[in-house]
Amino acid sequence: MKDFIQNETVQKVVFIILAVVCLTPIISSPIALALGFGLAIFMSNPFEKYLHKYIHLLLQVSIVGLGFGLKLNEALQAGKTGFLLTVISILTVMVLGFILGKVFNLEKKLSYLISAGTAICGGSAIAAVSPIIKPSTKEISLGLAIIFTLNSVALFVYPAIGHLLHLSQEQFGLWCAVGIHDTSSVVGAAGKYGDEALKIATTVKLARALWIIPVSVITMFIFKSKGSKIKIPWFIGLFVIAILLNTYFPVFNSLGSSVTAVAKAGLNLTLFLIGSTLSIQTLKTIGIKPLAVAVILWITISVGSLLYIIS
Template sequence: MNSRLHSFKISLRNETVKKLLFFLLAALCVSPFISSPLALASGFFIAVFIGNPFEKHLHRYIHLLLQVSIVGLGFSLQLDEAMQAGKTGFQLTIVSILSVMVLGYLLGKLFRIEKPLSYLISAGTAICGGSAIAAVSPIIKPDNKQISLALAIVFTLNSMALFIYPALGHAFHLSQEQFGLWCAVGIHDTSSVVGAANKYGNEALHVATTVKLARALWIIPVSVFTMFIFKTKGSSIKIPWFIGLFILAILAGTYIPFFHTLGQPIASISKSGLNLTLFLIGSTLSLSTLQSINFRSLAFAVILWIAISIGSLLYIIRYI
């Protein structure tokens, strides 16, 4: 028995076997048989038990694939639907961002978290996870350890949200619109937002994607505010330009008959692309990354996440 297990471990160390298993699971994730949470779990399985043979090269492609997939979803949206979703989530977006940033400042003082780290986690929780962390990092100039820790915490909570949010959505009998709005406000990263919403339903996916991308535009004013708070000069602001392409895709799907006809097929391909994105994200996680998270920073982030999740849920149930 021990010899067989030893032989199995040796075979998994073989680079050719690793690549074959990686491509096999990746192919399964773009099929209709694998849900978004399972796609993420499959990637994590690769990272922990087999080893990702492409880890060094994936990061540059993950964001590109996510952006292309989101733009593709725009072709299946009608302009009036997108405007209604954006209007519904506007007030909640403003209140939630301000609340999280203020609460993050106060909790950071209470937990004695380093100011750059607490700000990174707060911005990631308030706006759009890793993208917000990447946007404010050049401004506040944290060290690499603080950036890595903030990203590790956000990605860990995102992974949990993919499983927790759909289950709670059904438990509270949330409508498609309510759940999509809750995802856009309560989950950090865009990838996990669309993954959880996609599992819940098409309407939830449309609402979540539109509101989350509108929310992501708040990177710009928050970055300007950050430059003022940290008194940094000459820092650049990263603008999420692909959101403009998403808006153009909505306009094309609404007013151009050719794209209106192809909207649903493009959306189906885009959903497969999102599943593949989650698989790739999962495959870049590792036990060493998770072990780098300390208790105080994790507790700080979890309290922020619970606060925005419960607060937005109560608002949505009452007013939406």
């Protein structure tokens, strides 16, 4: 049986079958993530070394597709609603992250990666500031492992808490966008909760992602990095174009539901791929101190934003 599981051909066949299943409506976002994680644990991922660049590309394409399900007035209202909370939460997390890094005697660069990932948009923020602060490969891997692990937990915990507290679609969408690190998990959790929550969460999260730019500029001064390039999330512009097309060109109205359905399937596949890159070995690399800092930051932003939203 062990030889059968470790057979590379068998692993590839199982991987492809599960990936196809995750494209169907019968699989929810949390289940897609769980299937990927289960594959990584029990069989191993035969395509892991090829997936990372495609995960980000698939996520970006799927996000743009969701733009065809939004109208401009909906997007502007969602962005306006989440602006103040976004500013407060980013400042709070970055300052608290600095303090906790000192308290736990954590490496400055690792502490900064965890803070930026929690404050803005998970792995994308870590990828954006890494060329500026120049952390070690181990610090980048550790930061990403922690963020993706907490994202996985959030994908299951947030909808359960939302239903328990009877949060409205608008409240839950806003809470997801602020409290969950990575865009993939934000969209996954909000999509499970409802279409309205998905629209609000996607718009607010992408508006939040634009804070990568000013935070990257500030990071250059903090770490005194000259000549560093700022990584701008250009796909957000395509998301806005998709909204404008859907708003002002009636021909896209009839296509909107089909495109968004494909986009949701793409997001499910993205979560499956993310889950398949997590493994017990990866989780074992996470130390107590960096995990403690990340969990405290996550609980702070989750509880604080929830109290703000329901007050």
